[in-house]
Amino acid sequence: MNEERKKAVQSLKTSKGQIEGIIKMIEDGRYCVDISNQIIAAQALLKKANMLILKQHMHHCVKDAVKMDNGDEKIDEIIDLLSKIINK
Template sequence: MNEERNKALVSLKTSKGQIEGIIKMIEEGRYCVDISNQIIAAQALLKKANMLILKQHIHHCVKEAVIHDKGEEKIDEIIDILEKIIQK
C-alpha cells in the first residue's frame, strides 16, 4: 500500500471513531452545537481521505493510462468525481 492510501486509511479510521463518538453524543443528549462541530470534523476527515485517494489515482492509474495513450477515460473519471465534489 502506498503513502497516500495509508494516510487515507488513517483518516478513515479516525473519522470512524469520530462518528462512533457522535452517535454516543446524540444518545447521551449532548449539546447540539457540540454534535454539529464533531460532524464537521468527521466530514473534513472524509474529504481529506477522498483527496488522498484521488491523488494516488492521478499519480498512478491516470499517469499510467496517459503513458499508454489510454488516458481519456481516466481523465473523464476524474472530471466526474470533481463535478460531484464541487456540486456539494
C-alpha cells in the same frame, strides 16, 4: 500499500472513531452545536481521505493510462468525481 493509501486509511479510521463518538453524543442528549462541530470534523477527515485516494489515482492510474495513450477514460472519471465534489 503506498503512502497516500496509508494516510487515507488512518483518516478513515479516525473518522470512524469520531462518528461512533457522535452517535454516543446524540444518544446522550449532548448539546446540538457540539454535535454539529464533531460532524464537521468527521467530514473534514473524510474529505482528506478522498483527496489522498484521488491523488494516488492521479499519480498512478491516470498517469499510466496517459502514457499508454488511453487516458481519456481516466480523465473523464476524474472530471465526473470533481463535478460531484464541487456540486455538493
